[in-house]
Amino acid sequence: FSKNPAVTHHDSLRTTMAKSASRNAGRLLLLGAAAAAALLLRSGTSTAEKAFASTNTGAMQRRMVLGSAVLLGAPQAALAIPRVTDRFEYINRRKIELVPIMKQGIDYLETHEVDERMLAFLPKLVRKMDVYANIQSKEEAPDKTVRKLLKHIAQFEKEVKAKNRLAALEAWQDYVDDIPRGLAEFDIKDPTTFEGPKDVPLPEA
Numbered sequence: 001f002s003k004n005p006a007v008t009h010h011d012s013l014r015t016t017m018a019k020s021a022s023r024n025a026g027r028l029l030l031l032g033a034a035a036a037a038a039l040l041l042r043s044g045t046s047t048a049e050k051a052f053a054s055t056n057t058g059a060m061q062r063r064m065v066l067g068s069a070v071l072l073g074a075p076q077a078a079l080a081i082p083r084v085t086d087r088f089e090y091i092n093r094r095k096i097e098l099v100p101i102m103k104q105g106i107d108y109l110e111t112h113e114v115d116e117r118m119l120a121f122l123p124k125l126v127r128k129m130d131v132y133a134n135i136q137s138k139e140e141a142p143d144k145t146v147r148k149l150l151k152h153i154a155q156f157e158k159e160v161k162a163k164n165r166l167a168a169l170e171a172w173q174d175y176v177d178d179i180p181r182g183l184a185e186f187d188i189k190d191p192t193t194f195e196g197p198k199d200v201p202l203p204e205a
Contacts, residue, residue, distance in 0.1 A: 091183050094135055098128045099186050099194035106172055106188055108202050114163040120205035122160050129153045129175065136180055148178050 105125035108118060133149035134142065142150070152175035159168035179185050186194040 088183060091135060094132065095184065095186060096195050098132045099188065101125065101128045102132075103188040103194075104202055106169075109160070109165060109169060109172075114160055114165050114168070117202055117205040118160065121202050122157065126153060126157050129156070132179075132184075133175075136184055145178065145180060149175060152178065 102125060105118070105121050108121070112118065130150070130153055133146055133153060136149065137143045137146045152171055156168055156171035156175065159165075159171055176186075176188075188194070
């Protein structure tokens with residue numbers, strides 16, 4: 001028997017349409033997979049960028065904190081020291097550093113008239129007196145005790161510059177007398193009160 005031409009054409013058309021549908025389905029699957037991959041890549045990149053930005057931000061903040069600590073002004077840093085260290089150790093260490101230098105100047109002044117050598121040493125002596133006075137405050141700002149000590153220092157400097165030796169020594173004694181009793185007090189005649197050297201001559205002017 002021979003096949004009907006119409007039937008044969010219809011079967012061929014159905015086969016062609018099935019192959020076309022299969023190819024289209026394959027393309028859609030490929031496109032879908034590509035789109036999903038792109039989305040995941042983009043998402044991953046965004047997450048990485050956020051993580052990187054977060055890490056950089058944290059690092060930057062740490063650098064800013066460290067930078068601000070380095071840039072802290074000297075007066076503020078000096079005020080902070082007694083709060084974070086033992087006060088006894090701090091004052092005792094400063095006494096050992098500063099009082100021997102004061103002793104040098106006063107020992108010289110007690111045995112000499114005010115001369116060029118004494119005048120050349122005066123700025124250094126006054127600075128040490130000033131530093132020691134300022135650490136006596138129990139507050140961040142200079143308190144009543146510190147203001148009184150600074151007044152004695154100004155009077156001492158004035159009298160030395162005017163070459164009034166005895167008046168300068170009186171101002172020095174007022175300064176010593178108003179140092180708070182206890183840990184901070186000292187007697188330049190007794191090195192055990194400040195562990196300073198004895199009879200150290202002044203440097204040449």
